[in-house]
Amino acid sequence: MTVVKWNVRAGAYYDSVVLMQLQRGLLGLPGVLDAGVVMATPANRDLLAANNLLPNSISASPDDLLIVVKADTEKSALDAIDKVDELLTRRKSATVSEDFRPRSLSAAVKQLPGANWVLISVPGRYAAGVAREALELDKHVFLYSDNVSLEDEIALKKTARKKGLLVMGPDCGTAIINGVGLGFANRVRRGAIGVVGASGTGTQAVTSHIHELGGGISHAIGTGGRDLKSEVGAITAHQALDLLAHDPETKVIVLVSKPPSPDVATQLISAAQGTGKPVVIYFIGYPLPARKIGNLHFAISLREAAEVAVRELEDWELETRDAKSPISSLYLRGLFSGGTLAYETMVGLQAILSPLYSNSPISNIQALSDPLHSRAHTIIDLGDEFFMVGRLHPMIDNDLRIRRIKQEAADPEVGMILFDVVLGEGSHVDPVRELAPVIKEIREQRIGELEFVTIVIGTDDDPQNLQLQIEQLKEVGTIMFRSVTEAVEYISLRFGHHASNEYPPVNLEQLKQPLAAINVGLESFYESLITQDAEAVHVEWRPPAGGNEKLAALLAKMKSKKEK
C-alpha cells in the first residue's frame, strides 16, 4: 500500500530550478516512490492528478507552493515532508558561497556598466516590470518569460522602438547576437546569414541546419511568437529586418515564423523586398505564393529554409531594381476566364497586395460583396456561377470581359489590368482578335499609365494558332506570360514597395560590441553566457514584496507617487 502526504506553502516564491531540485531531492529519499513540487495552478493540479499525486482534500491557491510525496509507508512519506526545509536550505547554502551578487537591475548595471542586454526569465507576472526597468536603463531586452499579457508586450515594444532598442519576446526562446547564444541556442559558426525568428526552435533548427551545411550566422534575432499578430504588428521583426538590411556582414536573411496575420505578412514581405538582399521566408503552414519573387525566396520547411539560404549565399549579389518605377499607388484588376488561374493568382498575390478582393476569395476577408464592382486590388473569376446563368462561358464569348475591361480602365485608380487567354478545343476560335482592339483603344487614351498583363494558356497544336495570339497581344503592348507563376512574380515586382522606417534604427555599432548582459531569472542562462566568454552579471532576483502581490501593488503605488 502506498501513502500520499503533502505540504502547502502559501504565497511563497521559488525559482523553478529550486523546485526541480527539491523534487529530485525528495525522490532520492528512502521509501519515496514519487514526488511533485509545483505551484498549485489548475494545470499543475491536473498534472499531479494524472500521476496519481493529487489527494482530494487539498486546498491551495495558484500562488501557493504544493509539495506532494508518495511513499511506501506513512513514515517514509512523513520523513520526506520533514526534509523539505532541509533540502531548501541545502540548496541555498550551495549558492551562498558564490560571489557577491546584485539584488536589483540598477545595482547590476553599476557592476557591469557596459551591459547592452538584459535577459529576463522570471515568472510571467513579474516579467513586464523587469523589462520596463531594463528599457528605462537603455538596454536591449531578451524576454524569455511566457505568460506575459499582450497589452504589456505591445507597450514594451512601442517604448523600445522609440528608443531604437529591441525587445525580443516575450516567450522568446532563442537568439544569437554577435556570436553569443541567448536562452536556448546552438553553437554555430559565425557567418553571413542573418535570421529573424518568431519561433525559438524554428531558429534553433534553421541555424543548426545552416551550420551543418557549412554556412554561418551573423545574428539571429528572436521576436517572440506573438510579434507577427495584427495587434503587435511585427514591431520587433520589422526592426530586426531593418537592422540586418543595414548590417554589411549579413548577406542573406532568413525570416521564420508560425503563420502570421495576413496583413502583417504582407507588410513584412514588403519590408523584406525593400532590403534588397536575398530573404528566405518560411511562414510555417502558410501556402507559398511562389518559390521566388525577385529577392524573396519562399521555403516549405526549416530544413529547406537553411538550404536555400546557404545556396543563395554562394551566388549573392545586391538585387538590381527593375528600371520601371513601381506602380504601388495604383490598383490591379484581374479579369479571368479560368477559375483556377484566378485562384492560383490570388494565392500568389495575397502575400504581396493588400487589400485584395475576389469573387473567388481564399479567406472570407477577401470576399467581394458585389462581383460587378471591383475594390482596391481585385481578381474576378468571370466563369463563376454568378455570371453563368443563360450566358456562354467567357472562354467562348468575350462580351462580358470586354465590357469589364472598359469598366476597369475607366477607373483612374487602376494601374494594371491582368487577364488570361485560354486556348484549346471548345474555346473561342480567335479570342485575341476581339480583345486586342479594345486594349489598343484604351492604351491610346491612357498610354503609359495603364499596363495590360496577360497569361496565355495553350499549346502550339491548339486550333487558335498560339503564335498568332501571342503576336497580336504583343502588338498592342500587352506584357505576356505563359504561366501564372511568372505573371505573379512580375506583378509582385511592379507593385512591390519599400516600407519606410519612421522610427530610430537599432544602433548597429552598439550591437556589434562584444555582448555584455545582465541576467534576471534562470541561473543556467547566466552560466551559459559565461561559458561563451560573454561578460555577464546575474541578479539574485526575488519578486517584489516576497511574492505578496497586494503588498507589491502597494509598494509600486508608493514608488510612483514618490517619483511624481
Add this chain to the structure above:
Amino acid sequence: MTVVKWNVRAGAYYDSVVLMQLQRGLLGLPGVLDAGVVMATPANRDLLAANNLLPNSISASPDDLLIVVKADTEKSALDAIDKVDELLTRRKSATVSEDFRPRSLSAAVKQLPGANWVLISVPGRYAAGVAREALELDKHVFLYSDNVSLEDEIALKKTARKKGLLVMGPDCGTAIINGVGLGFANRVRRGAIGVVGASGTGTQAVTSHIHELGGGISHAIGTGGRDLKSEVGAITAHQALDLLAHDPETKVIVLVSKPPSPDVATQLISAAQGTGKPVVIYFIGYPLPARKIGNLHFAISLREAAEVAVRELEDWELETRDAKSPISSLYLRGLFSGGTLAYETMVGLQAILSPLYSNSPISNIQALSDPLHSRAHTIIDLGDEFFMVGRLHPMIDNDLRIRRIKQEAADPEVGMILFDVVLGEGSHVDPVRELAPVIKEIREQRIGELEFVTIVIGTDDDPQNLQLQIEQLKEVGTIMFRSVTEAVEYISLRFGHHASNEYPPVNLEQLKQPLAAINVGLESFYESLITQDAEAVHVEWRPPAGGNEKLAALLAKMKSKKEK
C-alpha cells in the same frame, strides 16, 4: 440623346449560343449603340444596369428572356426590336439544313449505339435529369453544366460509382479521354502522364505545360470543383485515381484541385500512396506537407506540377514498399519540447494522419480539449504556456516528458512515440542520458510493438556532444532523424495505408475504345468532337415542356406513375 427599348419573352428557353448570336445581330443593325440579350436573373439585371442598359420599369422573372437595345433614335431602337424574330428565325433556318438530328438521348443512342460518353451542357436546372438518363443508359457523363445542386451531384455520383461509371462534373470544364478533348481542352501529345483535375483551367494549364515540356497525357479526368468537398467525398477523384493506377499506359499521375476539405485530402493522399506510381499533388493554396513523401510529390504551382510530372516520368519506377508492415491501425503520439518543431510536424502530418489532435493545432478541429490526455493521433507541445507556470522548460527538465512518455506507452492503441531532442546552450547537459533508460525499459516490455522516433536538433559544436546523444538514442532502438522533414516522411510511410476500393472499378478496356459521344447542349462541343475525329451525335435538345417548369413537373410525375 440615346433611347433604350426592350422586349420580354416570358418563360422562353433559348440556347446560350442563340442568345449571343441574337445580341451580335442586334449590334449590327443601323443606329444601335449597345444591346443586351439575357435571361432576367438578378445577376444579369445587375450586369445590364452596370452597362446602363436596364430601364427602371422592367418587370421580368428569372425565367424570362430580356432583350434590350440602346440606339441613337427611337426609330432605330424600335426597328431593332422588331427584327428580333427575324434574327431568331434566321438562326434557325441556318441549322435546318443540317442532317436529321435526334431530339432525345434515347434516340441518339439508337443512332450511335457505340457511344460510351454523354456530354451535357444544358442549363443547370435541367442537367441532373439528362445525366440521370445517361447513367440509366450506362454511359459515362461529362457534365459541363453549372448551377446543379449538391444533392443532385451526390446522388448522380453514387449511382455512377455503383455501375463503374464516371460522372465528371457538374461544372467540369475539361477532360481528355483517350486523346480526345471534352469541353475546353488543349491539344496535347498523348503520353504517360494521367491527370485527375478538380479544376478545369487547372487541368488545361497542367496539360499545356506538360506538352510544352515534351511530355504527354494518357487521360485527363475531370471531377468538377465540388468533388473534393466533404459532402461528395471525392467520389469521382477516387474512381479516377483507381483507374489511372490500373492503366498500364499511365506511369505518372497529377492530382490538381482547389483546396479540398481536410478529411477528403487525407483520404485522397492515402489513395494516391496506394497507387504505387509517382503522384504529383497540387492542392492550390494548401500548405505543403513536404516536397516528397514516398511516391508522392507536392507542388506549389500549376507550372511546377507539370515540371515535376515530366521529371518523374524520366526516372519512373514502381515504388518498392518498405519491408516493415505499416502500423496503420495504431496511433502516433508526438511529445515535443520545441513548439515550432511540433507545429511543422503538424503541417506535415495533417495531410496523412486523421484524426490528428494537438494543443498547438493548425485548424480548430484539431484542438485537443485536454492537453493532459491524447486522443487518436496527437502532437503535444510540452513547452506551451499551459505547462509552463512555475516549471522549467522541457528542454531543461525532462521530468514532464518522461512521465508523459510512460503514460502514452501504457496505451495499447499507441504504435509510435515521436519526440524531439534539442541541444545547445541553455538546454539540459545530457538529455538523452535521462530519456534513454525510460525508452529501453518500455521497449523491453512492448518490444516490436512500439516504435520510438526522434528528431535531434543540434550541431557538432554544441556542449552536449551530438554524436554521443545520437549513439545513446540508437542504442535503445530509437529511429533517429536530423530534421522534421525527414521524420515526417518516415512517419507518413509507416502509417500510410491503401484505401481499398469496395466499388466496381471503372472499365478500363471500355475507356480505351475510340471515344464516341452524344452531345446534349452547346453545339460547339459537338463540333469540337468531330474536328478531333471522334464519333459524335448532337441531340437537338429542348427543355421538357418547352421550359415550362410546372408542366414539366406534371409530365415527370405522370411518367414515373406509368413506370410503376
